[in-house]
Structures are given as C-alpha cells and as structure tokens.
Amino acid sequence: DVQLVESGGGLVQPGGSLRLSCAASGFTVISNFMSWVRQSPGKGLEWVSVVYSGGKTYYADSVKGRFTISRDTSKNALYLQMDGLTAEDTAIYYCATDVRNLMFQHWGQGTLVTVSS
Amino acid sequence: DIQMTQSPSTLSASVGDRVTITCRASQSISVWLAWYQQKPGKAPNLLISKASALESGVPSRFSGRGSGTEFTLTISSLQPDDFATYYCQQYDDRPLTFGGGTKVEIK
Numbered sequence: 001d002v003q004l005v006e007s008g009g010g011l012v013q014p015g016g017s018l019r020l021s022c023a024a025s026g027f028t029v030i031s032n033f034m035s036w037v038r039q040s041p042g043k044g045l046e047w048v049s050v051v052y053s054g055g056k057t058y059y060a061d062s063v064k065g066r067f068t069i070s071r072d073t074s075k076n077a078l079y080l081q082m083d084g085l086t087a088e089d090t091a092i093y094y095c096a097t098d099v100r101n102l103m104f105q106h107w108g109q110g111t112l113v114t115v116s117s
Numbered sequence: 118d119i120q121m122t123q124s125p126s127t128l129s130a131s132v133g134d135r136v137t138i139t140c141r142a143s144q145s146i147s148v149w150l151a152w153y154q155q156k157p158g159k160a161p162n163l164l165i166s167k168a169s170a171l172e173s174g175v176p177s178r179f180s181g182r183g184s185g186t187e188f189t190l191t192i193s194s195l196q197p198d199d200f201a202t203y204y205c206q207q208y209d210d211r212p213l214t215f216g217g218g219t220k221v222e223i224k
Contacts, residue, residue, distance in 0.1 A: 035213075045153075045161065045204055047213040060212050094160055102208040103151040105172070107160035 002026035002106045004095045009111030016085050016115070022078040022095030022108055029071045032099045034078045036069065038091035039110075048093070049080065050102065062088070085115045119143055119207050123216035129224040134195045138219045140188045140205035149209035152181055152190045155218075156201045164203075165190065195221070 008020040020036070036048040049059045049069040057069050068081040078095055092112050096104035120143035130136050140150065148168040153161035163172050165181040168188055178193045192199055200223055205216040 044218045045155075045206070045215040047206075047215070050211075050213070058211050096160075098163075100166070101149070102211070102213055103163065103166055103206060104153070104161070105163050105166075107162075110160055 004108035006111040020080040121216040146209035
C-alpha cells in the first residue's frame, strides 16, 4: 500500500527557515509526480511545488525563489526547504502524489507550519 | 494562470437528495479535471480524474461530467458519509489550481 508520512512542521519566526520531509513507502518517489500542497487554516487548497519523475521542478509564484523541492532516492523521501517564511506561509503542508498525471491520488496526513513571532 | 470557480460555495441538502456542484475554468482545460472530497481534519480524497473517471473504491453514486470550461460533480443520492467539502482541480497546465470548495451541509 502507498503511504506518505510528513514531518518537520512547527512554529518558526518570520524570516526563518524550515525543512519538511515526506517519507514514502509502497512505491518509489522517482517513478511518480511528487508534490507539496498546502492549506491555510480554514481555507482552500493551494499547490506549492512539484518534482517530475525526470527531475524537473516547478513552483507556485507565491513560493518561487524561497522554497526548494527535492527528493532522495536512497531514502525514498521528498523534501521541501522553506526559506524566508512569512505569516502567509502558515498552513498544513501535504505531500501528495500520482503516477499518472499532475493530480493527487495519494496524500500524507499533513504537517502544520506556523509562522509567527 | 487558470482560475477555477466552484458554485455554490455552500450547499444544504438532505440524505437521499441529488446534488450537483459546478466547476468552471477560466480557459479550456479539455478533460484535465479532478474532484476531491475532504472531511474536517483529514487530507483530501481523490474521487474522479479526467473529468469523469471514477477512482477505484469510490461509490457509483458519484459521477463527473464536462469538458472544456464547464464541469459538474453529481451525487445521485446523498448519504450521511457524503457531508464534506468538495474541490475541483485542473491539471491541464501549471500552476495547478483548485476551486474554492463547496461545503455540503446537512439541511
């Protein structure tokens, strides 16, 4: 069975950094589209970033230049390095994936990132 | 960016009702549309891909239609487990974008 488990969320001050991790099992991260999707408290869903199976990466304009998506095939894991955090980045961050296309068949449980002083 | 507009934002219905949610894209996305169900405190669950393809394990009371810019999600007979928030998402082009959500409430 496919499983995604996020970690690394927490409270961080504005301007700070955080690195999220997503441990994958039941498939290999290199074979799928791997994304981060976030949801601000009480709000809708926002796509953040994707890494294609071939390694190309793409970002939402709201995080471009501040966030970096990466994967480690030896650990079968996905990461999101978040720098220059602002209050607008406060959200639950989900790791999500699909082998077919840029939609999200499998999701993790989410990890909460709170940016506040 | 492709804007996705869902309507209504809230829908009050009773068990057994037929309900339809509409999602409109700001430009043609062919059939590259997915529908998700989300319950409080949980991650979304993919119901339908490619506008009308029911995912494995999803009850047949859910159906999706449409192409181009207008899409619908229909629940033929609302069940207690269906009270949730529903989102559409286009994957025709980046950035991937979601609709604002439709909360289906108990009347």
